[in-house]
Amino acid sequence: EPEVTQTPSHQVTQMGQEVILRCVPISNHLYFYWYRQILGQKVEFLVSFYNNEISEKSEIFDDQFSVERPDGSNFTLKIRSTKLEDSAMYFCASSSGTSGRAYDTQYFGPGTRLTVL
Amino acid sequence: GNSVTQMEGPVTLSEEAFLTINCTYTATGYPSLFWYVQYPGEGLQLLLKATKADDKGSNKGFEATYRKETTSFHLEKGSVQVSDSAVYFCALTPGGGSQGNLIFGKGTKLSVKP
Secondary structure, X not given: OOOOXXXXXXXXXXXXXXXXXXXXXXXXXOEEEEEEEOOOOOEEEEEEEEOOEEEEEOOOXXXXXXXXXXXXXXXXXXXXXXXXXHOEEEEEEEEOOOOOOOOOOOEEOOOEEEEEO | OOEEEEOOOOEEEEOOOOEEEOEEEEOOOOOEEEEEEEOOOOOEEEEEEEOOOOOEXXXXXXXXXXXXXOOEOOEEEOOOOHHHOEEEEEEXXXXXXXXXXXXXXOOEEEEEEO
C-alpha cells in the first residue's frame, strides 16, 4: 500500500542553524501538508501546497519557514534559523484531491522529531 | 474560530470493555469531521470520517455520528482489544470545499489491558 515517507526520523540541531525536513508524498497525490506537534500539545497545521504554490498557511508559518517541491517526488520544509521553540514532531501529509480538500483523506507520514539545542 | 475539544486521557480499559471518547467542536461553517489514530511509532491514520450532519462514520468496529445540534462527534467501540491501544485524535476541516487544513484536538491515549 502506498505510504508517505519522511526523513530523517530524528534531527538534532543547534539553535540558529538551518534544517530541511524531507517528505515523499504518495505519488499521484496533488495536495501536500505540513503539521507539527510540540510535545504534549495539539497537532497544528502549518502549511498546505498545491500546484507548486502555497494554498494556505497558519500564523505559525512565518518567514523562517519555507516549503518546496524540488522535483516530482520530494516535498521539503525548511526552517532557516531554528529556535528552541521549534522543537517538535513534524508530520507531512498528502491527499489525492479527488473529493475536494475539505473531505479528502489526508495520509500522514511517521514524522520527523526535531530537537533544537 | 474553529476548534476541537476532546476528553483528556489517558483512558485505561480492560479488553472487551465499551469505549467512548468525547469530542466537541466549534466551527464557523459546516465542517467535515474526522477521527485519526496513531499507533506507537507510526504516523496518524484516518480511522473514520463524516462530512455532513447525521452522517455516521465507521471502521474496524469504531463508530462516530456527526451531531450538529450538540456539535459533537464522539467515538465509540463496543468491545475494545489490546491492539486498539493508541492515541486517538478528533479533527475537523473548516466548512467549504476549499479549506483542507485539519484542526486537531489534543489527542486521547487509550491503553487496553488483557
